[in-house]
Amino acid sequence: FHIYEAARREEARVVFPSSVHAVGLYERTEILDQDCLLRPDGYYGLSKAYGEMLARLYFDKHAVESVLIRIGSVLPEVPDERILSTWISHDDFVRLIERCAEADRVDCSVIWGQSNNSRGFWRHDARLKLGWTPLDSSDSQAERVRGKVTDNPVVERYQGGKFIVVDYSRADFPPRSMFPDD
Structure with a gap:
Protein backbone atom coordinates (compact mmCIF):
# COMPACT_ATOMS: atom_id res chain seq x y z
CA PHE A 1 0.00 0.00 0.00
CA HIS A 2 2.74 2.48 0.95
CA ILE A 3 4.66 1.73 -2.23
CA TYR A 4 1.56 2.34 -4.34
CA GLU A 5 0.70 5.50 -2.46
CA ALA A 6 4.23 6.80 -3.06
CA ALA A 7 4.02 5.81 -6.75
CA ARG A 8 0.70 7.66 -7.04
CA ARG A 9 2.15 10.83 -5.47
CA GLU A 10 5.36 10.69 -7.53
CA GLU A 11 3.69 9.48 -10.75
CA ALA A 12 6.07 6.52 -10.79
CA ARG A 13 5.84 3.00 -12.18
CA VAL A 14 5.90 -0.07 -9.93
CA VAL A 15 7.55 -3.36 -10.84
CA PHE A 16 5.80 -5.81 -8.53
CA PRO A 17 7.52 -9.14 -7.82
CA SER A 18 4.56 -11.49 -7.83
CA SER A 19 5.05 -15.24 -7.99
CA VAL A 20 3.99 -18.57 -9.43
CA HIS A 21 2.51 -19.09 -5.98
CA ALA A 22 -0.30 -16.62 -6.76
CA VAL A 23 -1.55 -19.33 -9.16
CA GLY A 24 0.17 -22.36 -7.61
CA LEU A 25 -2.99 -24.44 -7.10
CA TYR A 26 -3.46 -25.00 -10.81
CA GLU A 27 -2.55 -28.47 -11.97
CA ARG A 28 0.61 -28.89 -14.03
CA THR A 29 -1.47 -30.10 -16.97
CA GLU A 30 -3.18 -26.69 -17.24
CA ILE A 31 -1.70 -23.95 -19.42
CA LEU A 32 -2.40 -20.52 -17.99
CA ASP A 33 -2.80 -17.12 -19.60
CA GLN A 34 -2.19 -13.79 -17.87
CA ASP A 35 -5.89 -13.32 -17.12
CA CYS A 36 -6.44 -16.64 -15.31
CA LEU A 37 -8.14 -16.60 -11.93
CA LEU A 38 -5.73 -16.30 -9.04
CA ARG A 39 -5.40 -19.59 -7.10
CA PRO A 40 -2.78 -19.01 -4.39
CA ASP A 41 -1.16 -22.08 -2.90
CA GLY A 42 -0.54 -20.64 0.58
CA TYR A 43 -0.22 -17.43 2.55
CA TYR A 44 2.82 -16.32 0.55
CA GLY A 45 0.87 -16.76 -2.70
CA LEU A 46 -2.10 -15.01 -1.12
CA SER A 47 0.09 -11.99 -0.36
CA LYS A 48 1.22 -11.93 -4.00
CA ALA A 49 -2.40 -12.15 -5.19
CA TYR A 50 -3.25 -9.19 -2.93
CA VAL A 64 -0.32 4.08 -11.63
CA GLU A 65 1.42 1.76 -14.09
CA SER A 66 2.68 -1.62 -12.90
CA VAL A 67 4.39 -4.67 -14.27
CA LEU A 68 3.36 -7.73 -12.28
CA ILE A 69 6.03 -10.38 -12.75
CA ARG A 70 4.80 -13.83 -11.77
CA ILE A 71 8.29 -15.08 -11.05
CA GLY A 72 8.92 -18.75 -11.59
CA SER A 73 12.29 -20.08 -10.38
CA VAL A 74 15.30 -17.77 -10.71
CA LEU A 75 18.14 -20.24 -10.26
CA PRO A 76 21.57 -20.81 -11.81
CA GLU A 77 20.41 -24.24 -13.02
CA VAL A 78 17.38 -26.52 -12.93
CA PRO A 79 17.36 -28.84 -9.85
CA ASP A 80 14.35 -31.06 -10.72
CA GLU A 81 11.73 -31.86 -13.37
CA ARG A 82 9.12 -29.32 -12.18
CA ILE A 83 11.49 -26.42 -12.51
CA LEU A 84 12.05 -27.26 -16.19
CA SER A 85 8.68 -25.47 -16.57
CA THR A 86 9.19 -22.51 -14.22
CA TRP A 87 12.90 -21.74 -14.65
CA ILE A 88 14.13 -18.28 -15.62
CA SER A 89 17.84 -17.70 -16.08
CA HIS A 90 19.58 -14.87 -14.26
CA ASP A 91 20.32 -13.20 -17.61
CA ASP A 92 16.70 -13.38 -18.78
CA PHE A 93 15.53 -12.01 -15.43
CA VAL A 94 17.94 -9.05 -15.60
CA ARG A 95 16.83 -8.29 -19.17
CA LEU A 96 13.18 -8.44 -18.03
CA ILE A 97 13.75 -5.95 -15.21
CA GLU A 98 15.56 -3.61 -17.63
CA ARG A 99 12.59 -3.73 -20.04
CA CYS A 100 10.17 -3.04 -17.16
CA ALA A 101 12.05 0.18 -16.48
CA GLU A 102 12.66 1.22 -20.10
CA ALA A 103 9.31 0.43 -21.77
CA ASP A 104 7.33 3.52 -22.77
CA ARG A 105 3.93 2.45 -21.49
CA VAL A 106 3.06 -0.67 -19.51
CA ASP A 107 -0.44 0.01 -18.11
CA CYS A 108 -1.06 -2.82 -15.60
CA SER A 109 0.69 -5.77 -17.21
CA VAL A 110 1.26 -9.36 -16.16
CA ILE A 111 4.45 -11.09 -17.26
CA TRP A 112 5.23 -14.76 -16.71
CA GLY A 113 8.75 -14.82 -15.27
CA GLN A 114 10.10 -17.82 -17.14
CA SER A 115 12.72 -18.37 -19.79
CA ASN A 116 11.85 -19.80 -23.22
CA ASN A 117 11.11 -23.28 -21.83
CA SER A 118 9.25 -25.75 -24.05
CA ARG A 119 7.68 -27.37 -20.94
CA GLY A 120 6.25 -24.10 -19.58
CA PHE A 121 2.88 -23.92 -17.79
CA TRP A 122 2.22 -20.39 -19.00
CA ARG A 123 1.67 -18.61 -22.31
CA HIS A 124 0.02 -15.29 -23.21
CA ASP A 125 1.24 -12.27 -21.28
CA SER A 140 19.21 -28.29 -22.43
CA GLN A 141 19.02 -29.31 -18.74
CA ALA A 142 16.16 -31.80 -19.14
CA GLU A 143 18.25 -34.95 -19.44
CA ARG A 144 20.28 -34.11 -16.33
CA VAL A 145 17.15 -33.87 -14.11
CA ARG A 146 15.08 -36.68 -15.65
CA LYS A 162 6.47 -28.16 -2.53
CA PHE A 163 4.80 -24.97 -1.26
CA ILE A 164 1.43 -26.70 -1.74
CA VAL A 165 1.89 -29.19 1.11
CA VAL A 166 2.48 -26.55 3.81
CA ASP A 167 -0.74 -26.64 5.91
CA TYR A 168 -2.41 -28.95 3.35
CA SER A 169 -5.05 -30.97 5.21
CA ARG A 170 -7.35 -32.30 2.46
CA ALA A 171 -7.61 -36.06 2.11
CA ASP A 172 -8.16 -35.56 -1.64
CA PHE A 173 -7.40 -32.93 -4.26
CA PRO A 174 -9.29 -29.66 -4.73
CA PRO A 175 -11.55 -29.53 -7.79
CA ARG A 176 -9.81 -28.95 -11.12
CA SER A 177 -12.00 -26.00 -11.96
CA MET A 178 -13.79 -23.45 -9.84
CA PHE A 179 -16.63 -23.48 -12.36
CA PRO A 180 -16.99 -27.03 -13.69
CA ASP A 181 -18.86 -27.65 -16.91
CA ASP A 182 -22.32 -29.01 -16.03
Whole structure:
Protein backbone atom coordinates (compact mmCIF):
# COMPACT_ATOMS: atom_id res chain seq x y z
CA PHE A 1 0.00 0.00 0.00
CA HIS A 2 2.74 2.48 0.95
CA ILE A 3 4.66 1.73 -2.23
CA TYR A 4 1.56 2.34 -4.34
CA GLU A 5 0.70 5.50 -2.46
CA ALA A 6 4.23 6.80 -3.06
CA ALA A 7 4.02 5.81 -6.75
CA ARG A 8 0.70 7.66 -7.04
CA ARG A 9 2.15 10.83 -5.47
CA GLU A 10 5.36 10.69 -7.53
CA GLU A 11 3.69 9.48 -10.75
CA ALA A 12 6.07 6.52 -10.79
CA ARG A 13 5.84 3.00 -12.18
CA VAL A 14 5.90 -0.07 -9.93
CA VAL A 15 7.55 -3.36 -10.84
CA PHE A 16 5.80 -5.81 -8.53
CA PRO A 17 7.52 -9.14 -7.82
CA SER A 18 4.56 -11.49 -7.83
CA SER A 19 5.05 -15.24 -7.99
CA VAL A 20 3.99 -18.57 -9.43
CA HIS A 21 2.51 -19.09 -5.98
CA ALA A 22 -0.30 -16.62 -6.76
CA VAL A 23 -1.55 -19.33 -9.16
CA GLY A 24 0.17 -22.36 -7.61
CA LEU A 25 -2.99 -24.44 -7.10
CA TYR A 26 -3.46 -25.00 -10.81
CA GLU A 27 -2.55 -28.47 -11.97
CA ARG A 28 0.61 -28.89 -14.03
CA THR A 29 -1.47 -30.10 -16.97
CA GLU A 30 -3.18 -26.69 -17.24
CA ILE A 31 -1.70 -23.95 -19.42
CA LEU A 32 -2.40 -20.52 -17.99
CA ASP A 33 -2.80 -17.12 -19.60
CA GLN A 34 -2.19 -13.79 -17.87
CA ASP A 35 -5.89 -13.32 -17.12
CA CYS A 36 -6.44 -16.64 -15.31
CA LEU A 37 -8.14 -16.60 -11.93
CA LEU A 38 -5.73 -16.30 -9.04
CA ARG A 39 -5.40 -19.59 -7.10
CA PRO A 40 -2.78 -19.01 -4.39
CA ASP A 41 -1.16 -22.08 -2.90
CA GLY A 42 -0.54 -20.64 0.58
CA TYR A 43 -0.22 -17.43 2.55
CA TYR A 44 2.82 -16.32 0.55
CA GLY A 45 0.87 -16.76 -2.70
CA LEU A 46 -2.10 -15.01 -1.12
CA SER A 47 0.09 -11.99 -0.36
CA LYS A 48 1.22 -11.93 -4.00
CA ALA A 49 -2.40 -12.15 -5.19
CA TYR A 50 -3.25 -9.19 -2.93
CA GLY A 51 -0.35 -7.23 -4.43
CA GLU A 52 -1.62 -7.92 -7.95
CA MET A 53 -5.11 -6.79 -7.00
CA LEU A 54 -3.72 -3.65 -5.35
CA ALA A 55 -1.79 -2.88 -8.55
CA ARG A 56 -4.97 -3.22 -10.59
CA LEU A 57 -6.87 -0.94 -8.21
CA TYR A 58 -4.18 1.75 -8.41
CA PHE A 59 -4.08 1.54 -12.18
CA ASP A 60 -7.86 1.75 -12.53
CA LYS A 61 -8.31 4.56 -10.00
CA HIS A 62 -5.05 6.51 -10.23
CA ALA A 63 -3.34 5.48 -13.52
CA VAL A 64 -0.32 4.08 -11.63
CA GLU A 65 1.42 1.76 -14.09
CA SER A 66 2.68 -1.62 -12.90
CA VAL A 67 4.39 -4.67 -14.27
CA LEU A 68 3.36 -7.73 -12.28
CA ILE A 69 6.03 -10.38 -12.75
CA ARG A 70 4.80 -13.83 -11.77
CA ILE A 71 8.29 -15.08 -11.05
CA GLY A 72 8.92 -18.75 -11.59
CA SER A 73 12.29 -20.08 -10.38
CA VAL A 74 15.30 -17.77 -10.71
CA LEU A 75 18.14 -20.24 -10.26
CA PRO A 76 21.57 -20.81 -11.81
CA GLU A 77 20.41 -24.24 -13.02
CA VAL A 78 17.38 -26.52 -12.93
CA PRO A 79 17.36 -28.84 -9.85
CA ASP A 80 14.35 -31.06 -10.72
CA GLU A 81 11.73 -31.86 -13.37
CA ARG A 82 9.12 -29.32 -12.18
CA ILE A 83 11.49 -26.42 -12.51
CA LEU A 84 12.05 -27.26 -16.19
CA SER A 85 8.68 -25.47 -16.57
CA THR A 86 9.19 -22.51 -14.22
CA TRP A 87 12.90 -21.74 -14.65
CA ILE A 88 14.13 -18.28 -15.62
CA SER A 89 17.84 -17.70 -16.08
CA HIS A 90 19.58 -14.87 -14.26
CA ASP A 91 20.32 -13.20 -17.61
CA ASP A 92 16.70 -13.38 -18.78
CA PHE A 93 15.53 -12.01 -15.43
CA VAL A 94 17.94 -9.05 -15.60
CA ARG A 95 16.83 -8.29 -19.17
CA LEU A 96 13.18 -8.44 -18.03
CA ILE A 97 13.75 -5.95 -15.21
CA GLU A 98 15.56 -3.61 -17.63
CA ARG A 99 12.59 -3.73 -20.04
CA CYS A 100 10.17 -3.04 -17.16
CA ALA A 101 12.05 0.18 -16.48
CA GLU A 102 12.66 1.22 -20.10
CA ALA A 103 9.31 0.43 -21.77
CA ASP A 104 7.33 3.52 -22.77
CA ARG A 105 3.93 2.45 -21.49
CA VAL A 106 3.06 -0.67 -19.51
CA ASP A 107 -0.44 0.01 -18.11
CA CYS A 108 -1.06 -2.82 -15.60
CA SER A 109 0.69 -5.77 -17.21
CA VAL A 110 1.26 -9.36 -16.16
CA ILE A 111 4.45 -11.09 -17.26
CA TRP A 112 5.23 -14.76 -16.71
CA GLY A 113 8.75 -14.82 -15.27
CA GLN A 114 10.10 -17.82 -17.14
CA SER A 115 12.72 -18.37 -19.79
CA ASN A 116 11.85 -19.80 -23.22
CA ASN A 117 11.11 -23.28 -21.83
CA SER A 118 9.25 -25.75 -24.05
CA ARG A 119 7.68 -27.37 -20.94
CA GLY A 120 6.25 -24.10 -19.58
CA PHE A 121 2.88 -23.92 -17.79
CA TRP A 122 2.22 -20.39 -19.00
CA ARG A 123 1.67 -18.61 -22.31
CA HIS A 124 0.02 -15.29 -23.21
CA ASP A 125 1.24 -12.27 -21.28
CA ALA A 126 2.32 -8.68 -21.93
CA ARG A 127 5.93 -9.34 -22.96
CA LEU A 128 5.41 -7.81 -26.41
CA LYS A 129 4.18 -4.59 -24.80
CA LEU A 130 7.45 -4.45 -22.85
CA GLY A 131 9.61 -5.55 -25.77
CA TRP A 132 11.01 -8.50 -23.79
CA THR A 133 11.83 -11.90 -25.23
CA PRO A 134 13.58 -14.50 -23.08
CA LEU A 135 16.70 -15.84 -24.76
CA ASP A 136 17.53 -18.81 -22.55
CA SER A 137 15.77 -22.16 -22.08
CA SER A 138 15.73 -24.99 -19.56
CA ASP A 139 15.49 -27.55 -22.37
CA SER A 140 19.21 -28.29 -22.43
CA GLN A 141 19.02 -29.31 -18.74
CA ALA A 142 16.16 -31.80 -19.14
CA GLU A 143 18.25 -34.95 -19.44
CA ARG A 144 20.28 -34.11 -16.33
CA VAL A 145 17.15 -33.87 -14.11
CA ARG A 146 15.08 -36.68 -15.65
CA GLY A 147 13.42 -38.59 -12.82
CA LYS A 148 14.21 -36.00 -10.14
CA VAL A 149 10.76 -35.77 -8.56
CA THR A 150 9.31 -36.17 -5.07
CA ASP A 151 7.22 -39.07 -3.82
CA ASN A 152 4.40 -36.72 -2.82
CA PRO A 153 1.38 -36.78 -5.19
CA VAL A 154 0.22 -33.31 -4.07
CA VAL A 155 3.61 -31.74 -4.77
CA GLU A 156 3.80 -33.45 -8.17
CA ARG A 157 0.27 -32.45 -9.21
CA TYR A 158 0.37 -28.66 -8.82
CA GLN A 159 2.35 -25.83 -10.38
CA GLY A 160 3.34 -24.46 -6.97
CA GLY A 161 5.37 -27.58 -6.12
CA LYS A 162 6.47 -28.16 -2.53
CA PHE A 163 4.80 -24.97 -1.26
CA ILE A 164 1.43 -26.70 -1.74
CA VAL A 165 1.89 -29.19 1.11
CA VAL A 166 2.48 -26.55 3.81
CA ASP A 167 -0.74 -26.64 5.91
CA TYR A 168 -2.41 -28.95 3.35
CA SER A 169 -5.05 -30.97 5.21
CA ARG A 170 -7.35 -32.30 2.46
CA ALA A 171 -7.61 -36.06 2.11
CA ASP A 172 -8.16 -35.56 -1.64
CA PHE A 173 -7.40 -32.93 -4.26
CA PRO A 174 -9.29 -29.66 -4.73
CA PRO A 175 -11.55 -29.53 -7.79
CA ARG A 176 -9.81 -28.95 -11.12
CA SER A 177 -12.00 -26.00 -11.96
CA MET A 178 -13.79 -23.45 -9.84
CA PHE A 179 -16.63 -23.48 -12.36
CA PRO A 180 -16.99 -27.03 -13.69
CA ASP A 181 -18.86 -27.65 -16.91
CA ASP A 182 -22.32 -29.01 -16.03
